Amino acid sequence: MNSKRLLQSGIFILGLMLSLSSIGQRKSNQAQIQDTPFIQEYSIKYNFNNDRVELRRVAADRNGYVQVLSSHGLLRPKAGQFLFPGELVKDVQYLPTSDKGLKDLMSHQKQLVYLDDKAVLSNAWAGKLYSRHQLPEARYFAVDDDFTFLISDGKNLQLLDWDQVRWSGVAEDEVRAIRYDALNKLYWILGQHTVSTFNPAQKRLTTILDDASITCIEVAGDQLFVGTNDGYYEVDTKTGKPGAIKRKLPWNEITTIAKLEDGLWFGSTRGAFKRKDDGSYRYYSSKRWLPSDEVIDLADGSENSILILTNKGLGKICRKEMTLHDKAMYYDKQVRERHIRHGFNGTVSNMTDGDVTSGSLQTSDNDGLWTTMYLAGEVFRYAVTGSSEALQNVRESLDAMERLYSINPVPGFPSRSFERRGYKYHDKPWRRAEDPEWDWKSTTSSDEAIGHIFAFGAIAELIAEPDLKNKAITLIDTLMSHALKHDHYLVDWNGEPTVWGRWNPEYVNARPVMVGDRKINSSNYIGMLQTAYHFTQKEKYKKAAFQLMEEHGYYENLMRPMKEIGPAPEDSDDWSKMLSSGWNHSDDEMYYCGYWGLYRYAFNDTLKANYKKAIVDHWEHERPEKEGLWNIMTALVGKDNYDFEEAIWYLREYPLDLIDWGIQNSHRKDIEFVEPNFRKQTIREVLPAGELRVSRHNANRFDLDSNGRGHAEYSAGDIWLLPYWIGRYLGVISEPQK
Structure with missing residues (x-):
């Protein structure tokens, strides 16, 4: 069958009279993934910037009281909440303790216990614990279940109970x-180059x-975990073997190991990490x-x-049980409180060290795209929930x-952005608006246009409010009429097509056929024309689409398998080589x-079936990113499971903190690197979102490092809320479950 017969065969199924709210939507009780509670992690930081004071130990009691032992006495956290760091300050809560010149600190039976130059003591147990020793320089101690303490000043050792010194010796x-x-009822002692045991029953020291x-060392069950400057190993506590x-760790220079309530944790010179049940590691840096x-x-x-004590x-690390819906509500507040400029979904920039109150909303070349992705998410939210807030958004x-x-004088041409005059970057794309209060930004690109058509189509289909529906359809018609009038170009203020x-x-x-730009432009533009025809029923859009598919190869272009996309040949023009230097995210x-628009508003069933093949083929090539x-959006084409569990993992793992902190992972020894490739995949398995930089969907999830300095906070509107709400609409994610 030739391409013309293929394209025009099938049953014409889409029209303006179709019930717009019934296309592809599933009820929430048919959702493939249930939104059950999970543990969301986030951090509250307490800074300390006095280089003359050494931080040594941290502990907390059953009441949540936290103390930090320093070279200048006890400190405690002050203020501090998520996104707004507190600080460590001198602890004067109880002066009889803080004035003692303490040398070590621990939590035992969830009570704070101290070591000073005279005794082991505590304010718990009515203050009755005061076990005197004879080592004025004592600075290390450990305790058994019967309140027997082994202490040391670095050389001498003493075994104490509540009342007396039971043994003294020399290490x-x-x-x-x-x-x-x-x-095993033993004490393990770390020396400069040895690890020994002390048996309190036999009063015997043994080098192991x-x-x-x-x-560093830590005991957990029947294993002694031994940290080194190049990894760690385990020692059987019964045999000493x-x-x-x-060494396959996030970082191998281990500084401390702790058996905590939720598992085994490691501190290093490049962050902390927890060993998970499957033997992999969760990294915090x-x-x-x-x-x-x-x-x-x-x-x-x-x-x-x-609690993770660092030198600064x-x-x-806080843990809060929440559902994906709870997380969506948190992100909704983040967007509405800090990221809305004239209705645009924007970024807060020029921040100082992550302080979200120190930054300003900035214009962007992609104000239209980021806003339409947020806008579409709110459309799906409204379609699912009927929320009046979503409708107002x-x-x-x-x-x-x-x-x-x-705001610009060019009929049908969408500006990139607009801003009040005097509050913009002074670069060439900015033009003066007729209104002397405003400027607008030119040079609009195809990624802006496809975002517009996506959001306008979703509004026209899913929102029955006549003013919104009609405005969306008018904007679709306006943009696409401009493109047809100008021979399939966006033509700027100067009469020239934009780049x-x-x-x-x-x-x-x-x-060349392997250059991705050929496929993407064909795919996008046919979807845009289909959307315009679906909502306006103007034949010019349908005619243009079939002409491009039948006479200019746009159908073959958009159906080209992703495996055929790659670098342009050496004899290609420089532009083609630039466009195909690597996978374009x-x-x-x-x-x-x-x-x-390509699949949902397909001209006929035959096209729709083939578009599905192209979409699934693309998804197959995206699977390693677990994006x-x-x-979730691949669910457009049917009820098959397109790695929805991985999508939920992505949504759950995404950090609540959307600040552009610098992230480093390329040093890690627990990741498997792959050979350089066109896909720009760097490692075998993609890392969790909480261990990667914050990025939009146009970034490579295999990028391991970034040089962020806490100067910007991204909006969750396009990054997270769009996949969540379209997932709710398409029946991938259920309503929240108790």
């Missing part, structure tokens, strides 16, 4: 730490290991989680939190989008915004 190596082994690389060194990456101590905090302060953002067309607003065959087919975003939006 063969300089003591650096002591841990108690409840299973001699290893100068050891940095060491296991193999483990950068100012998203910690004041600094140089970890000194680890401890359990209150309400299932983890304390990080408190749609109104405000649609007003901003409409003004992009009216990226080009869908004309002369431009599109000038690229912005194209992925454009494809998926365009798939809404939540791509997996």
Whole structure:
């Protein structure tokens, strides 16, 4: 069958009279993934910037009272909440303790216990614990279940109970730490180059290991975990036999190990990490989680939190049970409180060290695109919930989008952005509006246009309010009439096509067939024309689409398998080589915004079936990224499971903190690197979103490092709320479950 017969065969199924609310929607009780509660992590940081004071230990009691032992006495956290760091200050809550010149600190039976130059003591148990010792320079201690303490001043050792010194001795190596082994009723002693045991029943010291690389120890069950400057290993506590060194870690220079209530944790010179049940590691580094990456101590905090002491302060990893819907409501507040400018969904920039109150909303080349992705999400939210707030959000953002067309003098041409005169970057794309209060930004690109058509189509289909529906259809017609009038180009104020607003065959087919620009422009533009025809029923759009597909190869272009996309040949023009230097993740975003109109508003069943093949083929190539939006949006084409579990993992793992902190992962030893490739995949398995930089959907999820400095906060509107709400609408995600 030739391409013309193929394209025009099938039953014409879409028309303006179709019931718009019934296309493809599933009821929430048919959702493939149930939105059950999960644990969301976030960090509260307490900074400390006095380089003359050394931070040493952290502990908390059953009441949630946190103390940090320093070289200048006890400190405590002050203020501090999510996104707004507190600080560590001198602890004067109870002067009889804080004035004692304490040398060590621990939590025992969830009570704070101290070591000073005279005794082991506590304010718990009515203050009755006051076990005197005879080591004025004592600075290390550990305790068994019967309140028997082994203490050391670095050389001498003493065993104490509540009333007396039961034993004194001398260590063969300089003591650096002591841990108690409840299973074997032993104390493990870390020296400068040895690990020894002390048997309190036999009053005997025994050297078990001699290893100068050891940095720390911890007892967990029947294993002693031994940290070194190049990984860690386990020692059987009964036999003393060491296991193999483990070096496939986020970082190998271990500074501390702690058996906490939720598992085994490691501190290092480049962050902290927890060993998961499957043997992999959850990594916490950068100012998203910690004041600094140089970890000194680890401890359990209150309400299932983890306390991570660094050389620059304390990080408190908090855990909150929530559903995806709860998370959506949090992100909704983030967007509405800080990221709305004239109805646009924008970024807060020029911040100082992550302080969201120090930054300003900025214009962007992609104000239209980021806003339409947020706008579409609110449309799906309204379609699912009937929320009046979502409807008002749609109104405000649609007003901003409409003004992009009216603020400039070019009929049907959408501006990139607009801003009050005097509050913009002084670059060439900015033009003066007729209103002396305003300027508008020109050079609009195809990624803006496809975002517009995606959101306007969703409004026209799913919102029955006549003013919104009619405005959306008018804007679709306005933009696409401009493109047809100007021979499939976006033509700017100067009468010239913009650099990226080009869908004309002369431009599109000038690229070799393997260059992705040829496929993406064909796919997007046919979807745009289908959307325009579906809602206006104007034959000019249908005629143009079939002409491009039948006479100019746009159908073959958009159906080309992704495996055929790659670098242009060496003899190609420089533009084609530039366009095909690697996988274009912005194209992925454009494809998926365009798939809404390409598949949903297909001219006939035959086209729709073949579009499905193209979309699923694209999704197959995206699977390694485990990108939540791509997996969820592929549900457009049917009820198959397009890695929805991975999409939920993406949504759950995405950090609440959307600040552009610098993130480093390329140093890690627990990730498997792959050879350089066109796809720009760097490692075998993509990392969780909480361990990666905050990025929009046009970024490569295999990028391991970023140089962010906490200067910007991204909006959740396009990043997270769109995949969640379209997932709710398409029946991928259920309503929240108790």
